[in-house]
Amino acid sequence: MEFRDVVRTRRMVRGYDPDRLVPADLVDRILTHATHAPSAGFSQGWAFLVLETRETLDSFWAATTPPGAASRWLAGMRTAPLIIVPLAHKDAYLDRYAEPDKGWADRDESRWSAPYWYIDTGMASLLMLLTAVDEGLGACFFGIPPQRLAAFREAFGVPDAYAPIGAITFGYRAADRRSASLKRGRRPLDEIVHRGRFHPAA
Amino acid sequence: MEFRDVVRTRRMVRGYDPDRLVPADLVDRILTHATHAPSAGFSQGWAFLVLETRETLDSFWAATTPPGAASRWLAGMRTAPLIIVPLAHKDAYLDRYAEPDKGWADRDESRWSAPYWYIDTGMASLLMLLTAVDEGLGACFFGIPPQRLAAFREAFGVPDAYAPIGAITFGYRAADRRSASLKRGRRPLDEIVHRGRFHPAA
Secondary structure, eight states, rough: OOOHHHHHHHOOOOOOTOOOOOOOOHHHHHHHHTSSSSSSGGOOOOOOOOOOOOOHHHHHHHHHOOTTOOHHHHHHHOSSSSEEEEEEEEHHHEEEEEEEEOOOOOOOGGGGGSOOHOOOOHHHHHHHHHHHTHHHTTEEEEEEOOHHHHHHHHHHHTTTTTOOOOOOEEEEBOOOOGGGGGGOOOEEEHHHHEESSOOOOO | BHHHHHHHOOOOOOOOTTTOOOOOHHHHHHHHHHHHHOOOOOOOOOOEEOOHHHHHHHHHHHOOOTTTHHHHHHHHTTTTTHHHEEEHHHHHHHTTTTTTOOOSOOOOOOOOOOOOOHHHHHHHHHHHOOOHHHHHHHEEEEOGGGGHHHHHHHHHHHOOOOEEEEEEEEEEEEEOOOOGGGGGGOOOOHHHEEEEOOOOOO
């Protein structure tokens, strides 16, 4: 697809055809595109947990679903035949910038003006979401509740040094409901763009 | 361009033709695409400072350049006729999730498993970098050193509630040097992908 069509038609998809698996070559293309995200110092401090068997998918939902979660949302999301969990690895950044060419003599976090381990892993995640659109798939990025992180780590052996920034479901689209949040509307450019100087909202 | 060509050819560009400005309609397209990034709860907690006059560009470099910065890097980057600074607005997220449909009765940050204000603003930034490629421009995303943040805020009136996650130069490409970090090589999939379970490196 044309780049701009991918950007403009992307939206979160919350229901999938459970009987159509995502072909292995597509899964690889999604992951390969993720590795084309930029990263500070080319640190590439990310990892991707890929779940595509019924057993691991069931384990994911069992570990991450809080009691009383919205059942309609969950019923749709559980139809996804593929979940990828993007993990941010802060240590890779602290190590990278302690290398001689970067010249920081320590691993002090106060040297960082923004947490690029989260930002870069987020960029990799967006490339996966966009690739889904390009390949005719649907996808949905969502957060893992903080109170379920320990159960998630336990279920999949994820070390504390790797922080899941969320999870992404993938699959061929079925009918689904758009997020109610979209009623908020997209903020217009003149509200978010500040030309030459920051102009506080009146 | 085809989506996959945009993804696979994108790289940071550190030298520009200083005499070719970025047309206004292209600047608007870059910013419009930024607003197509996903955001938690459709919070859209981002803002974009746009600098495109000689005076504001000079102010940016004066404010953000630490003494002793690499002069070759700076000489190339200063040729850029356009800088956009993506700003993350955490309060917009805390406010959004205190609304009735989200149901959090407070603005407690511990409810967040990842800082989506940074992640989403990073996704918006990637869409701007990709749009540059699609439009035949070059772009470079880089960090503002923490010790220069105060001077940056002062120069452009940016409130403390808005955190710059970096800055992006844009322009028509001139000859430039590739980042030495690229010598590290892209990490192969089998090193970063964990199928079914996290597998620590041997």
